[in-house]
Amino acid sequence: MNISLNDQIDEAEVIALYRANAWSSADKPGQLMAALRNSHSLVTAREDGVLVGIGNAISDGHLVVYYPHFLVDPAHQRKGIGRLMMQALCARYAGFHQQMLTADGDAIAFYESLGFTRAGRTAPMWIYAGTEH
Numbered sequence: 001m002n003i004s005l006n007d008q009i010d011e012a013e014v015i016a017l018y019r020a021n022a023w024s025s026a027d028k029p030g031q032l033m034a035a036l037r038n039s040h041s042l043v044t045a046r047e048d049g050v051l052v053g054i055g056n057a058i059s060d061g062h063l064v065v066y067y068p069h070f071l072v073d074p075a076h077q078r079k080g081i082g083r084l085m086m087q088a089l090c091a092r093y094a095g096f097h098q099q100m101l102t103a104d105g106d107a108i109a110f111y112e113s114l115g116f117t118r119a120g121r122t123a124p125m126w127i128y129a130g131t132e133h
Helices: 011-020 029-037 081-092 107-113
Strands: 002-004 041-048 050-059 064-067 069-071 099-101
Touching: 011 029, 029 050, 029 107, 041 081, 050 081, 064 081, 069 081, 069 107, 081 107
Parallel strands: 064 099
Antiparallel strands: 002 041, 041 050, 050 064, 050 069
16 A cells, blocks of 8 residues: 555546545536645555545645545545555644544544544534535
């Protein structure tokens, strides 16, 4: 497994991964690719050259980082790939005042196992144009 913070991504492989996870952003490939390529950081996981995981970070570069996208191909989940990817991102932003994300379902336990906790009594809020929630 190759985990990288310096990988080049191809639209077809990214869209396939997002579709495999039923993420609605796959329906906006131009915007998705621009968002990923312009992220502060992008982490990928490849097995034998095939993209099996991707995640990104949006940050001010000093105090705060937000992890909006984090996906592992369903056929490769529960093999430690996501853990390695998130560890790479967290190491990149070690010492930042805030590392933030939004999680639901089974992902909550995954992120808790990596040290993330609910932020006090905060409630996640958004204006959202997707369909999967």
